[in-house]
Amino acid sequence: MxxxxxxxxxxxxxxxxxxxxxxxxxxxxxxxxxxxxxxxxxxxxxxxxxxxxxxxxxxxxxxxxxxxxxxxxxxxxxxxxxxxxxxxxxxxxxxxxxxxxxxxxxxxxxxxxxxxxxxxxxxxxxxxxxxxxxxxxxxxxxxxxxxxxxxxAGYALPAGDDGRLAVTVDAAARQEAADLLAPHGVGGGYVVLHPGASVPARAWSPHRAAEGVAALAAAGHRVVVTGAPGETALTAQVAGRDGVDLGGRTGFGSLAAVLAGARAVVVGNTGPAHLAAAVGVPVVSLFAPVVPPERWSPYGVRRILLGDQGAPCRGTRARNCPVPGHPCLDSIRGAHVVTAVAALIDGE
The missing domain is CATH 3.40.50.2000 (Glycogen Phosphorylase B;)
Incomplete structure (x- = not known):
């Protein structure tokens, strides 16, 4: 049966x-x-x-x-x-x-x-x-x-399954990602910066994210900026002249394929952070402490957490930042991200 x-x-x-x-x-x-x-x-x-x-x-x-x-x-x-x-x-x-x-x-x-x-x-x-x-x-x-x-409930992982996150990225999604990147002369080896988050308190402010893109580009990285269809104004602002703006142009499968081609992903505590982990890419996690990083940080991949984990918002589950100036994340500067990305790439 x-x-x-x-x-x-x-x-x-x-x-x-x-x-x-x-x-x-x-x-x-x-x-x-x-x-x-x-x-x-x-x-x-x-x-x-x-x-x-x-x-x-x-x-x-x-x-x-x-x-x-x-x-x-x-x-x-x-x-x-x-x-x-x-x-x-x-x-x-x-x-x-x-x-x-x-x-x-x-x-x-x-x-x-x-x-x-x-x-x-x-x-x-x-x-x-x-x-x-x-x-x-x-x-x-x-x-x-x-x-x-x-x-x-009686169900265990089969032998050989390491328990990490995983997704299936099909050939169509990979081709869609390649077609989006090719006009910009981007193949592999880029860095992705995803500035948005489903919960506003968990997002790096746009001016800081733009600073991060500029700093990464100045350090010699090709930077691809990704975002949901409702985030196209944000990704255009963040990408500026230094990044490749793919905001609103990827489905979830093709986003996975774009992330899979990156050497590192810079992202807040939001779905694409876990999607990056699921395709095995190292993550610079811009982690607001409104929820515990022990539970929610990217799992099973090399990662570096940035953000003040002792900030007053710690453990509040706040959806909107309760602290003026959003200090837990906006204390992170472009130079911090460049250093973290270099550490992850050097550890390959």
Whole structure:
């Protein structure tokens, strides 16, 4: 009998990428893996090895801009999940999230076995429960936390899988990246600077990012500036005359291919940082301490963290910087980035 397992991670692309090792562990023991993700995580889910299908759920207790909870929407979600006819679900959450509302909806959809980590008493909502702080150590990196949940459900990585992040970058994405870079005379060996972030408090200010591009170019690097479709004004400002501006011109797959051709990537704590890690490229992480770097810094690759980790915003989970002048990141100057990139390249 075919065994279908739902792996649920309802956050953004970066969160879904960090769940990749857990997805592969489940895939090693199941016949079919359905990644159940939020709309902000759909692109990443489509690149993960081991994922056979993707289902999208805009979850009101997870999405950054949550829709209202209504009987109609909840009923439609239950029907969507029920139609998947799953044998079990593995619910992946971060330390600050409860899996129990999600488990309730999965139960209503008829999922017979559910595994998750929960501080709160789950009653009959969970069949397998991990207790944070007991079964899951504090400040465990997110990929290891997700993998521990999958392992408690009975799924382990296969022999030879090192547990790092990974994505599948197909030939079409690689060709698209090459076509974007070729008119600028850029082949391999460049540095990528990605100035945007989905959470404003985690982004280097535009004038500092522009300074970083100019300093890298002055140090002899070809600099490629990337960004989402809504960030084209930002990337144009940051690239200036010294960088190659690809803002808004890459899909998620071709962005992965652009990152894969870089010698190093300079980026804040946002999805492309984890995408760079997933293609094995060293990362200069401009890391605002609003969340713990132990949990969220680029995983499994050589990295250098820049940013004041003792700043007053530490641990606040703030979406907008609460400190005038954004000192945790704007204290980073172009020369600091040049030094960090050189250290990573010299370590190749």
């Amino acid at each position: 075919s065994r279908r397992v739902l792996v649920v991670r309802l956050d953004s692309d970066g969160d879904v990428l960090l769940a990749g090792p857990a997805m592969r562990a489940v895939a090693a023991g199941a016949d079919e893996v359905v990644a159940v993700v939020g709309p902000r995580g759909r692109q990443a889910a489509g690149l993960l090895p081991g994922v056979d299908a993707v289902a999208v759920w805009r979850c009101p207790w997870v999405d950054a801009e949550p829709p209202p909870v209504t009987r109609e929407d909840t009923g439609a979600t239950v029907a969507m999940l029920a139609a998947l006819d799953a044998d079990e679900a593995v619910v992946l959450t971060s330390f600050h999230q409860s899996p129990l509302p999600t488990a309730l909806v999965l139960r209503l959809a008829g999922v017979p076995r559910i595994t998750a980590a929960s501080v709160d008493y789950p009653g009959s909502l969970l069949d397998v429960r991990l207790r944070p702080g007991e079964d899951l150590p504090e400040d465990l990196p997110e990929p290891e936390r997700a993998l521990a949940i999958a392992e408690r």
